Structure formats: structure tokens, C-alpha cells
Amino acid sequence: MTPLEQLLLAQIEEAGPMTLAEYMALCLMHPKHGYYVTRDPLGAAGDFTTAPEISQMFGELLGLSLAQAWLDQGAPRPFALAELGPGRGTLMADILRATRAVPGFHAAARLHLVETSPVLRAAQATALQDAAPVWCDTVQALPDLPLFLVANEFFDALPIRQAQRSGPHWRERMIGRDEGRLSPGLSAPVALPQLAHRLDDTRDGDIVEFSPLSAQIAQHVGAQIAARGGAAIIVDYGDWRALGDTFQALRAHAPADPYEAPGTADLTAHVDFEALALAAAPARRSRVTPQGVFLERLGITPRAQKLARTLTGAARDAHVAAHRRLTHPAEMGTLFKVMALYPQGAAPPPGLSE
Numbered sequence: 001m002t003p004l005e006q007l008l009l010a011q012i013e014e015a016g017p018m019t020l021a022e023y024m025a026l027c028l029m030h031p032k033h034g035y036y037v038t039r040d041p042l043g044a045a046g047d048f049t050t051a052p053e054i055s056q057m058f059g060e061l062l063g064l065s066l067a068q069a070w071l072d073q074g075a076p077r078p079f080a081l082a083e084l085g086p087g088r089g090t091l092m093a094d095i096l097r098a099t100r101a102v103p104g105f106h107a108a109a110r111l112h113l114v115e116t117s118p119v120l121r122a123a124q125a126t127a128l129q130d131a132a133p134v135w136c137d138t139v140q141a142l143p144d145l146p147l148f149l150v151a152n153e154f155f156d157a158l159p160i161r162q163a164q165r166s167g168p169h170w171r172e173r174m175i176g177r178d179e180g181r182l183s184p185g186l187s188a189p190v191a192l193p194q195l196a197h198r199l200d201d202t203r204d205g206d207i208v209e210f211s212p213l214s215a216q217i218a219q220h221v222g223a224q225i226a227a228r229g230g231a232a233i234i235v236d237y238g239d240w241r242a243l244g245d246t247f248q249a250l251r252a253h254a255p256a257d258p259y260e261a262p263g264t265a266d267l268t269a270h271v272d273f274e275a276l277a278l279a280a281a282p283a284r285r286s287r288v289t290p291q292g293v294f295l296e297r298l299g300i301t302p303r304a305q306k307l308a309r310t311l312t313g314a315a316r317d318a319h320v321a322a323h324r325r326l327t328h329p330a331e332m333g334t335l336f337k338v339m340a341l342y343p344q345g346a347a348p349p350p351g352l353s354e
Helices: 003-015 020-029 056-072 090-098 118-127 193-200 212-228 273-280 291-297 300-308 313-327
Strands: 079-084 109-114 134-136 147-152 161-166 169-178 181-186 207-210 230-239 248-251 254-256 266-268 336-342
Touching: 003 020, 003 169, 003 181, 020 161, 020 169, 020 266, 056 090, 056 147, 056 230, 056 291, 056 300, 056 313, 079 090, 090 118, 090 147, 147 212, 161 193, 193 207, 212 230, 212 273, 212 336, 230 273, 273 336, 291 300, 291 313, 291 336, 300 313
Parallel strands: 079 109, 079 147, 109 134, 147 230
Antiparallel strands: 161 169, 161 207, 169 181, 230 336, 248 254, 248 266
16 A cells, blocks of 8 residues: 555545545645656656657657747747646757747747646756746746747646536546545536536436646636737647546556556546637637647658658667657557647647638
8 A cells, every 4th residue: 555545545534535636636746645746757667658758850840830820920029938747848858959940939938837746847957957947836827928838748637527427417436435445436416517518418327527727727828828929739638528437547658547556657537628728718729630630731751751861770760660659540640639729810830720
């Protein structure tokens, strides 16, 4: 039994069952035993690998798309260049390298990273030491400037709540204890006003996931972009509307029981892009586009071919495999989606459509 499991069981014993969102938040961000607080989760030695760790091409193309959106909006200066959940800083380092030749972009940028993990902040400081980043605990701490932002595999790690349809009501997934172990169950039927609109497209027994924290963050980002200008490019796995149980755990690159050894596995759920778009109004949103389509529109294949000319042997094989992993429908190309937020009157960033 992990130290965090002991704490969770004691809290449930004292206060009763907790929501899935409360459970996820404690598992991931408990100040002493939380998953993201205690380790670097990325790479072969961690539990998962993100697109920036697979190939530099991902960050380069994202950066150029964001920089073109900046140019298309009149190159405002200064502006906040921000990333939500920057991992090791790999994505932002690639963005900065790719945009070095964009006239005025670096001089106008004020780099801000929204990150709470001390372990990952240290890695970001090393990767971005020449860029003078400023760290923020929340999006509300970002400066009141035009905001050009990226969020890659950020929203999937934010706490969710789960509700199962029960007639005109819902039964919420709660985490309790049974025979000294953590045990998920369902509450009595309750009214959830925030899910009233989902009574039209669900049946008894259907499960709907929603993330109040994701909505709060999208609302703030959308309001700032609508008021001050900018663009947010969001990349994550999910779809336009949540339906079904997607809550999952990953440990050592393999699926794990999300209620076993809390604090030692990554917990995620698919992102509801519709909920993000609704929360971000009055900012406009692009069409939700598969990652593979987005990257192909930005020219990833010609870029991959150019890089391949300088490689041989195992390095070339790894490069070809990385291109496939990012774009192929059987890999990340279809599961991962891309959506942008931008102001009224502006065009979506390149690679995306209205």
C-alpha cells in the first residue's frame, strides 16, 4: 500500500466517498506524494512519451503555425508566448528554434510556462535556460497581453467527474473504501444541471465525463484571446463530445489499474473538445482536426524527407518511424486531435480551418 493510498483511505473514512475529480487531483498533485510532484514521467524510463519527445518536427511545425498566426494578427508586441504543462521543455525549445528567423517574434515574446511540478520545472529551466522563462502556477497568472499559447497533452491530465445516466438524473462515480481498499462506486441519483443538455443524446446507463477545471482554464484563455488577441493551439486525444468511460492509468508504458498504488501511475481521460470550445466563447474555435491531417497540411512529409537525407542506418529508421507515429491513422494521427482558439475577425492558425 502506498503512502498516498493510506491517506486517501483515512480521508474517505473521515469524510465519506470522494468524487473522481478529487481522487485524480490528489493522485496527480498531492504536495508530497502526487505523481507529477515526485517524478519525471516522460520518456523510456518514465510512463509515457509525448509527440515532442518523438520528433523535433512536431514542435517546429506547431511553432511556425503559431508564429504565422502572430504575423496574421499584425505582429502585436509585446505578447505572451505560453505553454500549459510544458513537460521537459522540449516542445517550447523546438518552437523557439523554429521561429528564430521570424522577424521580431523573439524580441516581442514574453515566455511564460504554466507548471506546478517542481521536478518538471527543473527540467524546463535546463532546456530553456537562454529564453528567460517565467513560471506560473495557473493560467490566471499569465500577463494581460495578446496570448499565443500551446497545450499539448495538457487537458487529458486534468481531473474529471463521471456521471452515469439514470432516467432524468445522473449517478456520479465516487471513490469509497471496501475491506480496507479503494473501491469505485456510484452515488444515489442526483440532478447535475451542467449535464442537462446531455439528456438529449444519452440513454440510461450511458457514462458522460466532464471536467470543471478544464472548463475554467478554457474560459480564461478564451476570454483573454477574445479581448487582447492571440491564438491557442490545443493538441490532445479525445473527440468533439464525451461519451463513455475513458478514465485510465498508465504505468511503464502499459495500462494499469487506476485504483491500485495511487500516486505511482499517470491518470488521464479523453478530452471533450466541445466542452472546451463552449467554455472558451466568445473566442472562436477552429474545426477539430486529426493530428495527422494537421501536420500534413503544415508540410511534415517534405520536412521529414529533407531531414532523412542527412541520416543513415538506425538513425534514419528511427526518423521514418517517428514520422509514421505522429501522422499515421493507426498510430497518433487519428486518435490525437487539434483545435485552435482565436479572436473574432481573425483566421485560424495554419493547418486548421474554420
